[in-house]
Amino acid sequence: MKLRQSLGLLAGLTLGMGLGTAAVADADMARYKQFFEPLPAIAPIPADNSQTAVKVELGKMLFFEPRISASGVISCATCHNPALGFTDRIPRAVGHMGQVGERNTPTVLNAAFLGSQFWDGRAATLEEQALGPIEADIEMAMPLEQAVQRLREFDVYQEMFAEVFGSDDAIHADNVALSLAAFQRTLITPNSPLDRYLAGDEKALSDQQVRGMRAFVDRGCVACHRGPALSDSQFHRIQVPGSTDLGRYLVTGEEQDKFAFRTPTLRNVALTYPYFNNGNVSSLAEAIRIMAREMLNTELPDNEVEDMKAFMHALTGDMPQFAIPALP
Known part of the structure; x- marks a missing residue:
C-alpha cells in the first residue's frame, strides 16, 4: 500500500514538474x-494618396510599362522582377544601354513599411522614390517630361488618369508617382x-x-x-x-x-x-x-x-x- 502511494506521489510530482517546465518554456519563448x-495585412496609407482599386491598377500598368524608358524596353519590373522576389538576382542593376549601376537592387516587397527608400535613404517615401529610376541616366534614362508625353499618346492612360484624379488633364509626373506608390503599397508578403x-x-x-x-x-x-x-x-x-x-x-x-x-x-x-x-x-x-x-x-x-x-x-x-x- 505504501509502495503504491509512493509511486502515485512520484507520478504526481513528475507530472507537476512537467507542467512547470512547459510553463517555463512558454514564458521563455514569450520573451523572445x-x-x-x-x-x-495593409500598409500605412498617407493622407495625400488615397488607395483605390483603379489607382492601384494604373500604378501596376506603369510599373510594367517599358515605354517610359529611353530605350523603350526597361520598366520598373525589369529590375524588380515579381518572379525573383521583386529583385533581379544579379550583383548590381543593369540599366540603359547595358550600364551597370553602383548598387544591388533592393526588393520593393514590403517597402511601404520602411522609413526611407533606397540604400542611402535619399527618398523618404514611396512617392518620392517612384520617379527617380525613370529619369536616372544609368537606369531608365527618360526625362520626366518625355515620359509624361509618351503616356499621353495612349487613350487608355488618358481615361485611367482622368478617372483616378478627376481631370481630363491628369497625366503629370506627380500623378505618375502617386499611382506607382499606390501599387507598391500592395506588395506585401x-x-x-x-x-x-x-x-x-x-x-x-x-x-x-x-x-x-x-x-x-x-x-x-x-x-x-x-x-x-x-x-x-x-x-x-x-x-x-x-x-x-x-x-x-x-x-x-x-x-x-x-x-x-x-x-x-x-x-x-x-x-x-x-x-x-x-x-x-x-x-x-x-x-x-x-x-x-x-x-x-x-x-x-x-x-x-x-x-x-x-x-x-x-x-x-x-x-x-x-x-x-x-x-x-
Missing part, C-alpha cells in the same frame, strides 16, 4: 516573441512561418528555426532588424567585401555617414540574394557571418549560422497575387 511583430508562429501556431517553426530565432535575439540582431519589416530604417556603417561606396555620406555630406546604409528588410531575405549594397555576397550563410563580424564583432559557430539561416527562411511570406497587365 516580444521582439517581433507580425506583418500587417504576409503569412510567413514567423507570422503564423507569432499568431499562436507553435508548429509553424521547426526546432532549428526556433533556435535561430533565439540566437537572433541573444546575439543582438534585433537591435537593427526589428519592426514589421525587420528593419529599423536607420543607417549603420558597414564595409562589406569589395565595396568602396560611401553610402549615406553622398546624401548628407556628414563624415559620420561614410559607408552607412539603411538597414535592409529581412522579409523574404532567402529570395532576394545576392546581398549587401554591392551584391558581392550570394550566400545567406556568408551574409550572416559578415554581419556578425562587422556589426557584432564576433565569429559565429557554424551551427549557429545554420540555425539563423533556417530562421531567415521562416521570413518568406505569401507573394502578392496579381495578373501581369496587358499594356496598350
